[in-house]
Structure formats: C-alpha cells, structure tokens
Amino acid sequence: MSSNSRQVAASTPRTGPWIIGYVISLGVAMAATATGLITEPRYAALFWVPILGCTAMIIFTSWKRHRMLGTLSGAVRKFWRRIVLSASFMFASYCVLAYGQMAADWGPAAQRAAYIGALLGFAGMAWSIHQYALDETDEYLRSQSIRQLLVASFVTLMVVIGWQMVASASGLTGGSLGMVILVWFGGLGIGRLVNELRP
Amino acid sequence: MKNRLKVLRAERDWSQQDLAERLAVSRQSVNAIETGRYDPSLPLAFRIADVFGLPIEDIFQREV
Numbered sequence: 366m367s368s369n370s371r372q373v374a375a376s377t378p379r380t381g382p383w384i385i386g387y388v389i390s391l392g393v394a395m396a397a398t399a400t401g402l403i404t405e406p407r408y409a410a411l412f413w414v415p416i417l418g419c420t421a422m423i424i425f426t427s428w429k430r431h432r433m434l435g436t437l438s439g440a441v442r443k444f445w446r447r448i449v450l451s452a453s454f455m456f457a458s459y460c461v462l463a464y465g466q467m468a469a470d471w472g473p474a475a476q477r478a479a480y481i482g483a484l485l486g487f488a489g490m491a492w493s494i495h496q497y498a499l500d501e502t503d504e505y506l507r508s509q510s511i512r513q514l515l516v517a518s519f520v521t522l523m524v525v526i527g528w529q530m531v532a533s534a535s536g537l538t539g540g541s542l543g544m545v546i547l548v549w550f551g552g553l554g555i556g557r558l559v560n561e562l563r564p
Numbered sequence: 565m566k567n568r569l570k571v572l573r574a575e576r577d578w579s580q581q582d583l584a585e586r587l588a589v590s591r592q593s594v595n596a597i598e599t600g601r602y603d604p605s606l607p608l609a610f611r612i613a614d615v616f617g618l619p620i621e622d623i624f625q626r627e628v
Contacts, residue, residue, distance in 0.1 A: 506590055506593065
C-alpha cells in the first residue's frame with residue numbers, strides 16, 4: 366500500500382467500535398428482557414437509545430468511509446438510498462407502534478397496520494442488502510458482502526436456536542420474535558468485523 | 565497463486581488507486597489481489613494483463 370493510500374485508510378472513520386457497541390447494547394437488552402428486568406414499555410425505550418444510536422453511527426461512519434476511500438460506486442449509492450429510505454420507514458412504524466401500545470385508545474387494527482409497516486421497512490432493508498450483493502460490479506467487494514450475509518445468517522440461526530434451547534431448559538419466557546431482526550443486523554455487523562479482520 | 569502486481573505497479577510509479585481506476589475496480593480489490601488475499605476472476609486477470617501490456621503468465625504464477 367502506498368503511503369498516501371495508508372494515510373487515507375488510517376484517517377477514515379472506523380465502524381468497528383460502533384458495531385461492537387451495537388452488539389453489546391443488543392445483548393444487554395436481550396438479557397434484560399429475558400430476566401424480566403424490563404416490564405414497562407417506557408423503560409424498554411431506554412434500551413433502544415444505545416441500539417439506535419450505534420445504528421445511526423454505523424450508517425454515518427460507513428457512508429463517510431465510502432466517501433473518503435472513493436468507493437461510492439453506483440451500486441453503493443443505490444444501496445445507501447434504499448437502506449436510508451427503508452430504515453426511516455421501519456423506524457417511523459416502530460415509533461407509531463410504540464406510541465400506539467402506550468395509548469389505550471388505539472385499536473388492534475391500527476397496531477396491526479404499524480406492525481405491517483415495520484415489517485415492510487425491514488423487508489426493504491433486507492432487500493437493499495441482498496440487491497447490493499447483486500448490483501456490485503467489483504467482484505472482491507461482492508464476495509465480501511456475500512460473506513457478510515452468510516455470517517449474519519449463521520449468527521442469527523445460532524442465536525435463535527441457542528435461545529430456544531436455553532428457554533426450554535431454564536423456563537425463560539422473555540424475548541420476542543422482533544428481536545430476530547436486531548440479531549440479524551448484529552450478525553451483519555459481526556460479518557463486517559470478520560471482513561475487516563480477515564479481508 | 566503468486567503475482568507481480570506490486571512490482572509492476574511500482575515500476576510504473578502507479579498508486580493502488582491509479583491501478584484501481586485503470587481497472588475500474590476498488591482500491592480494496594487491488595490491495596487484496598496484491599497481498600494474495602484474493603485471486604481475481606479470469607476476466608479481471610485479462611484486464612490486468614491488458615493494463616500492463618503483458619501476457620497473464622508474466623503477472624500470475626502458480627504457487628509451487
């Protein structure tokens with residue numbers, strides 16, 4: 366690597382610390398839910414703050430890194446446009462859902478609509494990531510993104526199956542299916558770390 | 565697979581970014597190929613050979 370390339374690479378913001386922060390926040394939230402530490406929805410919101418904060422920083426630093434390294438290809442631009450749109454839609458739906466659950470006068474139909482909105486937002490995010498792997502013309506970056514997706518699938522399956530086994534053995538009842546989405550994103554983060562450590 | 569990408573690039577005084585732009589790939593790809601972490605596909609290997617004006621076998625060699 367030339368000294369100029371090394372300087373640019375060294376000065377670009379790192380996503381690693383934010384990914385680690387996301388995984389830790391997620392673990393704490395899952396443990397708190399499973400042990401029954403969080404029962405009130407308003408307190409649950411406290412656990413969302415670090416998760417969402419780290420998510421925002423991962424998106425921001427990744428985008429900045431792409432810009433500084435000059436790797437904002439057409440596929441990457443499309444990816445960011447799609448992911449920001451669908452993430453905003455999902456986040457807005459979750460906010461509506463959380464508000465609806467706390468407001469007693471909201472009927473089940475409105476809550477169902479918010480659930481569907483959140484699901485569509487997540488589907489949009491998952492599709493954006495898969496579509497990027499197809500759109501990317503740079504074969505090395507494509508192979509990296511495919512490895513990241515495989516790591517995410519592996520992590521998600523391991524956590525879900527492990528959680529189920531622990532829950533069956535110990536009688537824990539906490540945790541919701543919605544957490545799988547967060548685990549998958551955590552898995553993508555771990556995949557990114559794997560790519561950075563063993564490129 | 566071994567390659568002489570780094571030497572050939574240095575002979576021409578090109579940075580990784582220069583070579584990446586000539587090949588229409590990312591700088592990370594050039595870095596991964598140079599350091600032997602990634603073996604390019606046949607079309608990309610031909611593009612590399614074209615950029616340096618050399619036959620493929622002068623750039624890439626089998627690991628003995």
